[in-house]
Amino acid sequence: MTIADQVTGSTIAGTANPAETKPRAAAPAISLPAIGERELRLDLFRGLALWLIFIDHLPPSLLTWFTIRNYGFSDATEIFIFISGYTAAFVYGRAMLESGFVIATARILRRVWQIYVAHVFLFTIFLAEISYVATSFENPLYTEEMGIMDFLKQPDVTIVQALLLRFRPVNMDVLPLYIVLMLALPVILWSMKWKPDLTLALSTVLYAVTWEWDLYLSAYPNGFWAFNPFAWQLLFVFGAWCALGGARRMSRILASRVTMWIAIAYIVASFYVTLTWYAPRVPHLMPKLLEQWMYPIDKTNLDVLRFTHFLALAALTVRFLPRDWPGLKSPWLRPLILCGSHSLEIFCLGVFLAFAGHFILAEVSGGAAMHALISLSGVLIMWGVAWVISWYKRVADKSGAKTKNAVGNADLAGGG
């Protein structure tokens, strides 16, 4: 990694770092890495989440069966938001300790602005695509579906609503959620610095209140945000809490065999439930009462079942994939780690590539071979671009700013 290599020469943390005086750094499970050192597992899984989000945004194909949403309740979005909370708290939390609340807030706002611009850029591409389809596609089978083009009749309203984040086309819901969460980050961090557990408790209360009183943000032309920030903040704050020492305090729970077996049992049970959705031949042995209690599993408000499924996955991952696992340095995982470490750019690229993939499938051919080719080249392009960005940053860092190391790296801050 660019920065890590310059500062420490090695990214393997090994056991506790003797130079590290902060007590929270010696955690056996997840711990704060020494300054400038990347937690490769975070990059790895965020990269994985980015690839999975890209594949999930393409029309279903054979590859879709490899994405985790088919094997349990939660999907790549949970991984992405949790890791984003973790890394954002890690970097900006340190900035807040070192430079104070105002400076840290200013840096967070700059990051928010970057994400906002990225969102508007993606919206422009979407407008171009939808306008093209509206003018070239008149199959009488789909007269009704073409009603979606009605908003083109009043672009003034639509574009202003898009700038207000109230009009969000399909697949463009994650960045607005992320913008809102990052806007709240200064307050979250300030409160975390003061009383981390209380902050997490407050976040849980907000989550519960959201469910009880049905809080939501409205959208245009009607409806509401597809990812409710009042609910999803729980995952983000939980990530931040873990980054600021929570993970260390949980390490005994994470290491216990009981936790492991509960997690495994839960994951297997949720796998069975998902199996009944996709494989209608599997006999429905689900008791009616359980079905009524369980359904619908609400993604908008981050259903408790989804949250706990993510926790179970995370617990097993932390247990079986230690941070000094040599495989993290293997060239086979390099592409994932590279993508994960430039997540804002790669996320936007992924959304764009999914648009482009749909377009090619529609215009050229829709066969399975073409589909596989598009998925594969999409992933390769994401890898290539991540490599170029990483190369550019290395060059830019060498030629200039030694100061950059001191302030940290925005990408480490959890990118998009």
Place this chain on the structure above:
Amino acid sequence: MKAKVLLSLILLCGGLAAPPARAGDAAPAASAAPPACELPSYLLTSESQLPKVAEAVKSGKPLEVLVIGSGSTRIPASEDASYPARMQAILKDKLPPAEAVHVSVEIQSKKTAEEAAATFVKLMEAKRPTLVIWQTGTVDAIRAIDPDDFRGAVTEGVAALQKAGADVVLMNLQYSPRTETMISVPPYLDNMRVVAQEHDIPLFDRFAIMRQWNDQGQFDLFSPSRGPELAKQVHDCLGRALAQFVFDAAHLGPAQQQN
């Protein structure tokens, strides 16, 4: 340690065996159906039943079917090729000649499930059908109606139809690959499935059926063609599939089929 990592990987992707369970049980839709209409049998069967349809056919009463739909229930300028008309023809073929079958269509274009459901009491008083096939969801998806509100509206609509004494079949959205990046369909499909499960009524999965045809190459649903041919063929197959589905859910066995 390596073994542990391997174990966790196996756990994570443990279910790759799932897809094969889904494929490979193709059955012809109807004996006389063109090969393009072929579908796996699980898309044409339901665990829920249609007792009133079964009763009407058994006792030789006329079978009055009402299709309540939105824009995608009809083909502009070719009404008699739309799926309700095709279903009527197929049902007449399959049932004993003495059995009177009549399919009427109520188009509620540009109406959400809630707006459509508000008309049901009057509609049912006027038509008194044995079976209602309610096709909905598209307008709600286009307007991004809150999925919870949508589920509430479908629940109310189904309850009103059942209260008026009819069997109900729910029909979900079309598979429309061209607008996939613009309309978010999954929440509406899921909620319709939930309502169908809760009320124990058959759900005709038009979305999965059309996607099956597209994926298997029977129809190219990406086609930008302006002519009505593709729409006519798809509706013909949908009508056949729907007739077969109703037959199965009402347990009108081969004894009643006159093929």
